Every structure is written in C-alpha cells, then in structure tokens.
Amino acid sequence: MHDDQFGYAHPNNDQFGYAHPAAVDDCIFFWGHQINKSQIPQDGRTVYFTNDKSFRAGAKMKLHFNKIDNEAKFLPLNVAKSLPASSDKLKGILNLLSVNPKSILARDIKTTMKVCEEKGVKGEKRYCATSLEAMVDYVTSTLDSQKNKLMVLATKQDNDILMDYTIQEVQKLGSDDNHNMVCHKLVNPYVVFLCHNIKNTDIYHVSLVGADGQQGKAVAVCHKDTSTWNPRHYAFQFLKTKPGTKPICHFVSADALVWVPNKN
Template sequence: MVLVLLLSHLTSKILGSSTVIAGSYVLAFYRGCYYLMDLLKLLCFLISVSLGVAAKHADLEVYWKSKLPNTPMPKAVRDIIQNGKPPGVGGLSASPQAIPIRFGRRYFTYGHGVVRDGKNPTEAQLRNHQNVTVFFLKRDLHWGSIMNLQFVNLLDNTAAFLPRQVADSIPFSSKSVPEILNKFSVNPDSVQAEAIKELIADCEEPVIEVEDKYCATSLESMVDFTTSKLGKNVGAISTEAQKTDPKISKYVIVDVFKLNDDDKAIVACHKQDYVYAVFYCHTLRRTDAYRVNLVGADDGAKVKAVVVCHEDTSAWTPKHVAFQLLKVKPGSVPICHFLPEDHFVSWALKH
C-alpha cells in the first residue's frame, strides 16, 4: 500500500493540475493489481497443491504398504487416491436431507450428501429416512433378513488427500477458519463454510474416556493413528456396492462374517466434509465389526457391506437417533448400522 501511495504522489507531481484525478486513477489501478495478485496467489497455491497430489499418488501407496504390508487398501481409501478432486470447495458437499448419526462426540451422516450441523436429526430428516434401514437390532443380523437400504456413490466428487507435508503446512484450527475459508475461496456465509467450522470444532473437542479419536488430515497420519492402536498386522475393509443408486431398495443378507475378536477394539475412520480429504478416526470398544454380503431382492445386485454393532449403548444420549428410530432405550440392546462407502474399519488380525 505504501508503494501505491508513493506512486500516486509521484504521478501527481508530474501531472501538476491533474493531481487528484491522476492520483485516483493510479490508486485504482494499483488496487486492481493487488486484487489480481491475490487471485494469482490463490491460483498458484491450488495448482501447486494439485500437482503435488498427483505427484504423490505413488508415494501414498508406498507409505501404506510400508506401514501395513499385509493389509490391502480398502476401496474407500483407494478411490480417493486414484480419483480424488483437487482441493477446494468443489470436493465438499453439504445437504440438509442427510441424517446426522453420532457416536461419542462425532458422527457420520446417512443419505445423499452430508451436513455437519452437530445437531440431533430434525423431524424432516427422520421422516425422509423412515423407510430405510439406518439402524437395526443385532438380532436381525442373520441370513435371510431383508432390509431397505440405499447405497449412494459418495466417492465420485470427493476431495483428494494432500501429502502430509502440505497438509501440515495448512492451518487446521477454529481460530484459523477465516484464513482457511479465504485460502480455498469458500463463502463465509455458505453451508460449506459451516461444515468446515463444525468439523474443526468437533476435532478440537476433548477426548472422552471410552474413545481415542484423531482427525487425520493426510493418509500418512491416518495410517499412523491406526497402527498406533492396532499394530501393523491389521485388516481393513469398506463397503463396496456393485451398483449405486439413491433409490431405496430391498436387500437380502446372504452371509455374515465377524471380523474382530470379542475383546479387541476396532478403529473406524469416517470421511469428513472438507476442502481436502480428512478422516475422523476413533477407537471403538465393546463394538463388533462384520462383513455382510447382500443381494438385491429385485435385481440381484451384490454388495459387500460393513456393519458395526455397538454392544453397549448405555452412555449414548437418550435423544440419539437410533433410539428414536428403533423405539428402544439406552443400554437395552445391541444396535447395528451399515457404514457408507467412504468409511472403513480396521481390526487386529490374529498372529
């Protein structure tokens, strides 16, 4: 700005009687230059990050294999590495139709699109999902059970992973939200901005006794959290649907396979709504993970789904959506749910 004023003053001296007019034109010109410089800096940042992501795909796969040599990469992770969108608001979606589902302090959402409002589901959200099996009782997890399910492709328009060194250089805190919104050109009054604020606030909440949690801003940090809790000999799986369709359809359970030992914790990682790939990962105790094979009742479409069953829900709030949908009380029965395609679970394998 000092340079602008000096140039304005110099121009005024040269042009004499046109002092005010000349100074105004110069000031306007250089303000425009500053504006263009800001746009160019943003463009250069996004291009450099995009090139960095593309260049690091192989490195991400190598890192995974070095830390988890016996663990095939789940589709939820593989698809982001291969097809993730460049960082920015284009890879961030938000929809008030989705239903927020809480576990401990954090939640994932069910339905097309996501909303991170941190609130209990509204009557409209419950009404929109009353015909779909969001939660179900563990006693119904068996061969022949018929469930109304919706498998939506959530990975088509999702943001890519940043390399750890890039992610670590970008602020990720509530006090830095204005800087984050500005850096990625997110409208401060938009639903996307609210999603960013909510995610960061949740990530900053203290850890509760029954849960270890971590918001992983890179694949490397997500892998490190998982191995710190389970070791290197782990299994990892995500839901894979042969056909994705927002339409609710009937599916029949044809096989159920338990993944973890009864006394062993699992790590669940939930893809979050953000301008680049961020996963909310947490340990779950007294929780069982299952691979469940499903077949479409009408078209025979196959799904390899992940189901998580919570054995003890006594600490959940009585207002939890599961109790509202199933008409049961906290701690009375084990409660299960399917994981969306952009989430995955890990568990320790037997030696």
C-alpha cells in the same frame, strides 16, 4: 491455494460440485448429539438395527447405499501439516483457500473442524487425519499393528437407490478391546478422515444381494454398550429403545475405511 485446485466451480457459488453428507451419515458417529427427526429419511429404509433377528442370513432390509461423490483428495504430508486445523483459525484457512466466508463450503469446513475438536462419548478414541501418512500412523499405533496384523475394508455397494436387500452371509471380524477402528470421510475441500474406535464394538462383513440381483459386500458395526449416548439420539427413537439396553448396529458408508485384525 484456490478452490479450483479442489475441483470446485467458484468460491462464491453454492454449487461446489461435491455432495453434502446425508443426515443419516452424520448421526452415525455423533453419538453425543440429539438428532432432529426431520433430518432422517422417512422412506422406510433401515437406518439402525439390532443384531438379533434382523442381522442373520436370510433377513431382509430396505437399504440405501449412497453413491460416492466426495472426491476430495489427500494433501501431501508437508502441506497438510502447514494448514491450521482449529475453529479459532477458521478465518485464516478460508482466506488461504480463497473460500467465501458466507458460502456453503465455508460452513462445511467449520462443521468439519468442530467435529474434529469434539471429545466424543466416554470410551471413544478419535482423531482427524488430514494426510494418508497421519491416518496410517494413528491407526497402526492405536491398534498395535506389531501385535495385530491389520486389514482394511470398505462397503462395496454403489447402487445409489433405495432397495430391498437380503443378507446372504454374516462374518464377524473384530470385537472389543479397541482392536478395530472406523475412519469416516468428512465433507471438506481436501481429505479429512475422522478415525475413532469405541469399546464393546463388533465389526461384521456382510454379503448382500439386492432385489435387482446385484451382489455386494458391506461392513456393519454393532455397538453393544450405548449407556453413554445421548438418550434423545434418533437411534433410540427409531428402535424404540433406551441407552444401555439393546445393541445398536448400522452399516458404514461406502467412503469409510474399517480397520480390523487380519487373522489369516
């Protein structure tokens, strides 16, 4: 198996043709981590918000929805199962994929493996899926799809430009009791989705219109219990608040999948 099967130019070349995740995307689900201020965009965009005055029809936000350029594809189930998926097997997987151990790609594979091995914060269930079948099986079993019909949503904004947006409508879709799940696409040569859900979380489908007049839909997540998060996480610095006080909300990136009950 070689890098060119994944669309990369060459394992010795640092320009692999895929995008590295913005720091703001990293800090969305690394709740146990301390985030360095220098990693966060300083251009005035709304990174986090609370679901009070800032989250209602008519509210304005400066947002940047990153363009989707993570083109990694799902592996067939039998191939995904055959690949080692732990940090202690990193050398073997780099050799299997013909990846230079000193390359940026190797670093990203290592980071993805570490993310998948983390336990997460208290009350968080998480799982890394390397095949479509594995993701569907995990989500449907965890959310008990026999009792709750599910639908999957994604943010539909691809302007790739910092812009003022006005919220037109906010629709609450799911909340609490582990009845929703978000799957984040990690940076890797083949698809790895980190799927997780946290208690006391609300999911919203939001209609937006940009300053250029373009309309779109975005999915927002609001965490109502932040008491177990790292108190030095950037979200608390940005909102000037502390763990366990106000809810913390954020929009999910365009390459994330959000699973919620389908009440229709």
